Amino acid sequence: MTDTETSAADFFRPGQNSWCVDQADRFAVVIDAANYFRMAREAMMKAEKRIMLVGWDFDARILLRGAPLEPGEPETVGDFILWLVDRKPELEVYLLRWDMGAIKSLFRGRTIFTLVRWMRHPRIHTKLDGKHPTGASHHQKIVVIDDMFAFCGGIDMTSDRWDDRDHADGNPLRVRPNGTPHPPWHDATSALSGPITQRFGDLVRHRWGLAGGRKIAAVQGGVDCWPDTLEPDFRDVTVAIARTHPEMDDVVPVHEIEQLYIDMIAAARRHIYAESQYFASRRIAEAIAKRLQEPDGPEIVLVNPLTANGWLEPIAMDTARARLFEALRKLDPHKRFRIYHPFTAGGEAIYVHAKVMIVDEHMIRVGSSNMNNRSLRLDTECDVAVDLRADGEDPRSARIGAIRNSLIAEHLGADQDVVADHIQASGSLIVTIEALRGPGRSLHPYETPDLGTVEKWLADNEILDPEGPGEMFEGLTHRGLFRRAHAWRVARRDRHARR
Known part of the structure; x- marks a missing residue:
């Protein structure tokens, strides 16, 4: 069974990608x-x-x-x-x-x-x-x-x-x-x-x-x-609760949220729509990269704020986002990955603090976790998720699609029915957004900024976004933004060499 054929009946696995499942x-x-x-x-x-x-x-x-x-x-x-x-x-x-x-x-x-x-x-x-x-x-x-x-x-x-x-x-x-x-x-x-x-x-x-x-x-x-x-x-409806608890001397670490992100990305067939305050997690980026290289994989749209809040966070989060985006762009032969920022009619950037992921018209999650290392390993977080894939004809799936369409319409300043018609006709979130976006209230595509030496060093060494409590004081030579991505590429190259 491939990742995209994961059975809906056992998608939520308490102890792995969720804490509990209930009605x-x-x-x-x-x-x-x-x-x-x-x-x-x-x-x-x-x-x-x-x-x-x-x-x-x-x-x-x-x-x-x-x-x-x-x-x-x-x-x-x-x-x-x-x-x-x-x-x-x-x-x-x-x-x-x-x-x-x-x-x-x-x-x-x-x-x-x-x-x-x-x-x-x-x-x-x-x-x-x-x-x-x-x-x-x-x-x-x-x-x-x-x-x-x-x-x-x-x-x-x-x-x-x-x-x-x-x-x-x-x-x-x-x-x-x-x-x-x-x-x-x-x-x-x-x-x-x-x-x-x-x-x-x-x-x-x-x-x-x-x-x-x-x-x-x-x-x-x-x-x-x-x-x-x-x-x-x-x-x-059946709802799953997923958590992050960091490792401590008397507390067992919990990484359910991280696994849920990875599993939802793997389960997508046509579309992933997500909103997050940050995009800085190498694990999520690796899961996305795997899907982008499939000839018939899903398109992925991420809505982020133009820049992170605060004075330290932009250095860490925005720089990490730039590095991951550029890495994914090179691993996206079919051009199916986009990051957008919402703006008001007067051109002011709207800060995106929502944490939402919608997969196709069948899965939705809402919570406190961002797509960064802290949310997956260091801070305490809690998300909820619904999966309606078990019944392909479930009429409630239309509601998940409507929620996604309403969010896209909100950001574009467009009518929700117009957005829905464009998606229905094109089969593409990206084509729809590109057709409807424009000046004023709209979504603007992400542009990779020039990165200075200090910003690159901070991102590569995860000074402000560690993967867990063990990295807070870990030697910098053992850390790095693309450590796992590099290992994944080496393993992939070795597999191809053995064929």
Whole structure:
């Protein structure tokens, strides 16, 4: 059996490319934080027993805009949570966030006063997660409500995240808590209900314990917390949860997310559409290279931000992307690989923070993991995935295609039906994007930048994107961006020599 003929029935293999597989009676993909913040408010309003919030960052000052507020209902998430537990006597809230990310938040406006009020409340529990290797971070973004509903994806409840799908220039709502505007931002998460949410409850309780928190029992007697305004994309669907846990003295490493990426790339027949904050993983690049050299392999479209955020990340991530892209370009005889960046109508780059992969019209994953070494080996991550290939006539597959088409249409500023018609007629995502892209709101193709000596050295030695905790202090002579790619090419050359 070839890689592309992998049986759908056994695609998710707990312990290898997933942690567990269970049923969701409802599943939805939520695009951009304007929708997510509104849905989160609606879901939390329904909570009766417990809200568990897990994130890389959390800003108590952000606004959860949405439906008209009830009398006395605060707009900021910090005050909203206090208000909610005061009006619901059985409700408890648990907040777990990355410890290093919490330090800077203490100096955000009135955040420290909100945290003091939380810490004084007997039913609000906070914990800083420092259970990770040196240089790593807690990167999961999960919300679990009453063990009956969950969000899992890439959106943190923090500043600089809010935007809607229009990504309009000068949107007066796209501002930080201090009132200053922030750049347009594209993101995604998922919403789930049913038995799978109890697995998320277990995951968060385990993570809470690793961070030093007391043992938390499962919720008994939870209620349906699905947001009234959220239409499910799927009903009664099997969902897999995949994780990354780094290696530590008392924690077994987990690389399910890495294997899931590789398996999904291998399973594609016609198209792979992906969105990621970074493209810097040699393992993912190797899996892509293998498919690009097949005469009838899939075309692969990756949507990235124009450049990485911050001041150190562009040096590491953008340089690694350039090196991998050039390597893949030389291994792409059929010209089936493209990287694009989205821009607003006014020409401003839209920052892509979403972590989405859609294979053909049958598989979809959404999560917190990026296509870089940190997400695959060093940080804690959590993704969810759905595979509908078992029934080739499954009508829900059309919905996966529609989600992909809506994302492409969003980035092109085009009508979703127009995008769908072009894909149907051409059979190609690349041909469709090239036909519809243009000036203004659109997708622009990636252009490899000139790389300076320092940038090349940093990328080759993975100074800022190590493959795991063992590489944080490993001698540089044993590291390198193309170490595995070189070994793969040598092995391939030897195989050909023996024929």
